[in-house]
Amino acid sequence: MSKRIAILTSGGDAPGMNACIRAVIIACQKAGHELYGYLHGYNGLVNQEYISLSFDTTHNLIQQGGTILHSARCKTFETDDGAQKSAENLSKLAIDTLIVIGGDGSFRGLKHLSTFWSGQTIGIPGTIDNDINGTDATIGYYTAIDTAMSSIDKVRDTADAFERVFLVEVMGRHAGFLALNAALSSAADYVLLPELFEGCEQELDNIICQIKAQRALKGTVSFIVVVAENVWPGGLSALSTALNAKGIDDVRPVTLGHVQRGGSPVSEDRLLATHLGAYAVSLVGSENTNIMVGEVNKLPVVVPLDTCWQNKPLNSAQVDIIRSLMNARYD
Numbered sequence: 001m002s003k004r005i006a007i008l009t010s011g012g013d014a015p016g017m018n019a020c021i022r023a024v025i026i027a028c029q030k031a032g033h034e035l036y037g038y039l040h041g042y043n044g045l046v047n048q049e050y051i052s053l054s055f056d057t058t059h060n061l062i063q064q065g066g067t068i069l070h071s072a073r074c075k076t077f078e079t080d081d082g083a084q085k086s087a088e089n090l091s092k093l094a095i096d097t098l099i100v101i102g103g104d105g106s107f108r109g110l111k112h113l114s115t116f117w118s119g120q121t122i123g124i125p126g127t128i129d130n131d132i133n134g135t136d137a138t139i140g141y142y143t144a145i146d147t148a149m150s151s152i153d154k155v156r157d158t159a160d161a162f163e164r165v166f167l168v169e170v171m172g173r174h175a176g177f178l179a180l181n182a183a184l185s186s187a188a189d190y191v192l193l194p195e196l197f198e199g200c201e202q203e204l205d206n207i208i209c210q211i212k213a214q215r216a217l218k219g220t221v222s223f224i225v226v227v228a229e230n231v232w233p234g235g236l237s238a239l240s241t242a243l244n245a246k247g248i249d250d251v252r253p254v255t256l257g258h259v260q261r262g263g264s265p266v267s268e269d270r271l272l273a274t275h276l277g278a279y280a281v282s283l284v285g286s287e288n289t290n291i292m293v294g295e296v297n298k299l300p301v302v303v304p305l306d307t308c309w310q311n312k313p314l315n316s317a318q319v320d321i322i323r324s325l326m327n328a329r330y331d
């Protein structure tokens with residue numbers, strides 16, 4: 001039966017959000033559903049700001065980074081009044097199903113909204129951090145790994161030329177997925193991750209021990225430490241100062257920053273976004289509500305929304321690889 005569906009993108013933007021919007025538009029059109037796009041994250045819901053979405057919006061969309069619906073944070077939506085107003089606006093537009101592409105914060109918001117609105121709610125995981133439980137990967141994660149990897153490759157060139165130590169900060173909020181994979185794929189020499197952090201003194205000892213061992217083996221060489229954001233108290237400058245104090249000079253900090261959120265999505269993100277968008281629309285009108293769609297072992301899954309922000313562990317096989325290849329101690 002034909003339904004009225006709304007979609008929005010919320011929180012940190014991620015490459016592949018547009019590819020997902022495209023898939024949702026096409027799947028809705030094929031199923032005979034009407035589709036509306038709320039603008040600027042949850043602000044659009046609070047302010048009843050939306051556009052109609054149809055086939056003509058989809059041209060050249062799959063390869064565009066960012067999100068045509070724009071994304072934002074919205075403090076008002078976090079209040080009961082904001083959620084109530086949003087629920088009223090959805091009812092005024094006679095929306096049956098709301099689809100939200102975003103991260104764990106956006107899903108908490110969606111859950112909050114569902115206490116005020118009885119329509120169907122479906123989350124699609126979109127964040128470069130990959131910190132969403134219940135899915136192997138999130139939309140944007142693979143592109144961000146590639147972006148970080150190629151940036152670290154470039155840092156390596158200059159680090160090699162000057163035989164310097166570089167500290168490269170990679171995003172991930174409080175999760176180490178992006179830093180771990182960026183470090184492994186760029187052959188970094190050491191990685192600091194929130195999940196494996198052994199404390200400042202121990203990590204400093206490990207890094208210095210490894211730098212000295214490499215220098216003893218090969219002479220002065222470049223040394224790249226990938227640092228997950230929020231892991232080192234005081235950030236890269238504090239870590240740089242701590243290394244200087246222990247006799248490691250000429251340390252250069254590089255923060256990759258928001259470049260990791262941009263760019264045309266790589267094929268893995270386009271495929272994931274397309275699968276999840278089409279799958280979400282296939283669930284419209286079903287009993288499933290307050291859910292997130294994800295992929296596990298390449299197969300679509302449905303998980304309860306409130307399990308998505310539970311802790312998601314790093315891949316244990318990759319952790320073993322770091323220990324054997326990168327963070328090895330030579331003492």
Ligand code: ADP
Binds near residue numbers: 010072074079102105
């Ligand atoms: P992300 O979805 O990338 O994790 P945020 O954590 O910034 O991004 O959340 C995006 C938006 O979701 C917030 O600006 C807010 O409007 C809404 N939100 C986040 N947490 C909650 C919450 N606990 N209750 C209600 N709304 C929330």
